[in-house]
Amino acid sequence: MTAENPTVRPLESAARELMEEMSRWPIFDPHSHIDPRRPAARNFDEVLGYHYYTELAHASGMPTERVDPALDPRTRAQNLAEHLSAVDNTVQYSWLVEIARTFHQFPHDRITPANVGGLFDKALHENDGPSWDQHVWKQSRLEAVFLTNEFDDDLEGWDASAYIPCLRTDDLVLKLHEPRTVERLRRTTNVDVIDLASLRQAITVLFERFTKKGARACAISLPPDFVPHRAAPRRAVTPVRRAIQGLDLRPDEHAEIRATVFWMLAEHCAEFKLPFDLMIGPIRNVYPAGVAGGRDLFDRRVSLYDYRDLFNHFASVVFPVSTLSPDAGAELVAYSWIFPNVLPMGHWWYSNVPAFIAADLKARIQALPKVKLLGYYSDAYKLEFILPKFNMYRRILAETLAEEAIGKQGWTIDRALELARLVLLDNPRRVFGMKPQGSRS
Numbered sequence: 001m002t003a004e005n006p007t008v009r010p011l012e013s014a015a016r017e018l019m020e021e022m023s024r025w026p027i028f029d030p031h032s033h034i035d036p037r038r039p040a041a042r043n044f045d046e047v048l049g050y051h052y053y054t055e056l057a058h059a060s061g062m063p064t065e066r067v068d069p070a071l072d073p074r075t076r077a078q079n080l081a082e083h084l085s086a087v088d089n090t091v092q093y094s095w096l097v098e099i100a101r102t103f104h105q106f107p108h109d110r111i112t113p114a115n116v117g118g119l120f121d122k123a124l125h126e127n128d129g130p131s132w133d134q135h136v137w138k139q140s141r142l143e144a145v146f147l148t149n150e151f152d153d154d155l156e157g158w159d160a161s162a163y164i165p166c167l168r169t170d171d172l173v174l175k176l177h178e179p180r181t182v183e184r185l186r187r188t189t190n191v192d193v194i195d196l197a198s199l200r201q202a203i204t205v206l207f208e209r210f211t212k213k214g215a216r217a218c219a220i221s222l223p224p225d226f227v228p229h230r231a232a233p234r235r236a237v238t239p240v241r242r243a244i245q246g247l248d249l250r251p252d253e254h255a256e257i258r259a260t261v262f263w264m265l266a267e268h269c270a271e272f273k274l275p276f277d278l279m280i281g282p283i284r285n286v287y288p289a290g291v292a293g294g295r296d297l298f299d300r301r302v303s304l305y306d307y308r309d310l311f312n313h314f315a316s317v318v319f320p321v322s323t324l325s326p327d328a329g330a331e332l333v334a335y336s337w338i339f340p341n342v343l344p345m346g347h348w349w350y351s352n353v354p355a356f357i358a359a360d361l362k363a364r365i366q367a368l369p370k371v372k373l374l375g376y377y378s379d380a381y382k383l384e385f386i387l388p389k390f391n392m393y394r395r396i397l398a399e400t401l402a403e404e405a406i407g408k409q410g411w412t413i414d415r416a417l418e419l420a421r422l423v424l425l426d427n428p429r430r431v432f433g434m435k436p437q438g439s440r441s
Contacts, residue, residue, distance in 0.1 A: 011402045017413055018398035022420055026143035026436075027390050028428045030320075031166075031219070031277065031346065031377035033148050036158035040136040040383040044116075044123035045073030047099055047384060048080050051293025052092040058291045060086035067291060074120055081116035091354055095388035103136060103384055133383065137162075140387040143425075144434060146217065146377070151206050152188035160214040164434070166277070167210045167218045172203070173261045174223075177243040177254065196233060196240045200264060207268045216432040217320075218269050219277035220262070223284070224302035227255075228310045231263035266310060269317045275431060276317055278307070279348060281324030298324040298350060304335045311339045318431060320345035320374055326353070329360040333367050343431065345374040347393070352379070357396050365404060365419075374431060375423035397423065 041047045048054075054067050057080055066079040087093050088110060100106035104122040108115055125132040146164045149155065151172060155165055175181045176199075186193050189209075191202040207218075239253035240260060249257070269276040286297040302325065311319065320343045323332050329351070335342045344364055347357045364373055376393040378386040397420055405411040405419065429436060 011407050014406045014413060014416075015395075015398040015402035018401055018416060018420065019395055021417055022394045022398065022424065023391070024141075025421070025425060026141045027386060028143050028425050028434070029145045029378050029380075029386055029390070030217070030374065030428050030432060031148070031322075031379060032145050032386070033379065033381045034145055034163065034383060035381075036147060036163035038133075039145075039163070040125070040133045041123065042126045042128075042132075043073050043077075044104075044120045045077045046382055047096070047123070048077050050381060050385065051291065053080060053084075053087070053096065054291040055294025056087045056090060056092060057083040058294060064289070064291050069292075074117075077116055077120050078113065081111055081113045084111055091392060095385060095392070098388040098391065099384045102387065103139065136383045140383065142383070142386065143436070145383070145386070146432075148219065149210070149215075152184045155210070155213040164432075165210055165213050165215040167206065167215055167274075169218060169220045169265055170222075172265070173220060173258050176240070176257055176261055177246070177249055179246045182244050182246075194241070194244060196237050196260075199240060199244070199261070203261075203264055203268055207272045207274075211272050211274070215274070216434065217275045217277050218265060219279065220265070221279040221282060224281050224299040226258065226262075226280075227306045228262050228266075229259050230309055230313060231260050231267075232256075233260070236260040263310075266314050266317060270314055274317075275320055276314075277320045277322070277345065279322045279324070280304075280307075281328070282349075300325050300327060302328065304328075304331050307335075311335070311342055315341055317341060318343065320431065322346055322348040324349055324351065326351045326356040329356070329363060333360075333363050336364075336368050336372055343372050343374050344368070346377040346379075348379065352389075354392065354396055357393065358400060361396060361400050362404060365400065370419055370422050371427060373423045374428055394420075394424070 049067070058064055060083060062080070062083040067076050071079070084093065096111065097106070097109065100111060100119055104119060106119055106122070111119065142162075144162060144164055146166050148168045149165050150168055171181050172185070182193055185191075185202050189202040189205040191198055191205055193199050193202050236256050239249065239256045242249060242253065243257050266276060281298045281302050282296050283299055285295050287295045302323070304321070318341050321332060321335070322345050323329070332344050336344050347360060351357070351360070375397065376390060378389045380386050380389065401416040401420060405416045406413070425436075428434075
């Protein structure tokens with residue numbers, strides 16, 4: 001504590017106390033890309049291969065062939081380690097070191113070409129299988145992890161009370177004109193999809209199958225030029241039929257098909273009482289020469305104003321919304337302020353950086369009803385990433401509450417923790433219709 005700023009130490013102490021308590025809580029993760037049949041990494045290449053590391057290393061000079069999928073895992077890990085020194089200032093690198101220390105007893109503060117071999121040996125769990133998955137689950141204090149399931153995924157073979165199915169619908173909306181999409185839809189629904197009516201029937205079958213298997217949400221990632229509008233079935237009949245038949249389509253027909261299928265999905269979310277997760281903004285393959293996963297970016301011209309008809313028409317559907325551009329946060333706060341059914345969800349992809357999270361989180365806490373705050377999701381591909389990512393968010397949440405609630409408004413620690421629990425646990429459980437672990441029937 002200094003005479004110039006006597007509040008520094010108490011706020012640091014309050015943030016530490018908040019973080020210590022939050023670290024004891026379970027983690028509820030409402031969006032990931034985890035494979036429930038192989039959820040944890042079997043070797044360290046599966047950790048280093050996360051696109052954050054390959055794309056950052058490539059951006060700092062690593063040739064893409066150094067992480068070619070044809071290489072064996074140990075070689076890829078060794079190659080990438082040679083370029084990690086260029087990115088050890090990033091928050092993504094801090095997740096990597098936390099994973100190494102937490103799950104593999106890594107004793108060093110940096111991963112280097114000299115020590116990555118030993119780390120690779122410690123992280124080998126090919127023969128451990130489910131026991132390693134369970135170890136990571138328990139050590140991370142996970143309660144529920146939502147999946148990203150393609151509409152034709154086999155929904156058998158895992159505990160659906162822990163790994164929660166979620167119907168991902170990008171291909172239905174954006175790729176219905178591709179013959180493979182239609183064939184997949186026919187095969188998984190046993191519906192002969194030939195026109196708009198049979199398309200609706202097939203989508204109903206999908207929702208029935210997913211909800212029977214425990215799905216708690218429908219989700220979609222949408223490009224910035226997508227504009228949803230109320231379906232006009234008569235206008236859509238011919239374009240949808242032409243798309244299903246694989247015929248050439250005009251740009252206006254593509255737009256009509258996308259809007260029609262999307263609106264149909266929203267209607268089913270209303271019927272089946274599922275939240276509809278909207279992940280808005282990515283443009284695919286902006287940088288074709290990039291590494292896998294490191295080719296997509298965003299367009300700042302996207303606006304939630306384009307979604308006004310959707311939010312107004314489907315007042316009964318909850319829309320957890322993620323926006324890709326970091327400067328879209330203020331608009332998301334405003335729409336969540338006005339629309340009861342719009343909720344800000346997490347901090348996605350390029351916005352998942354502490355500086356951006358802190359600014360967005362402060363605005364959300366200051367401006368929105370606390371019951372609308374859906375704090376965070378991992379977007380992880382392996383279980384090991386969930387803990388360090390959530391720890392990053394919990395630290396920012398602790399610092400924000402210490403400054404904004406305790407420091408400026410005189411809240412007690414207990415009152416700040418009540419809000420933190422809403423953000424991290426109670427709100428996501430309620431919105432997605434989940435019971436706390438231990439009270440599941």
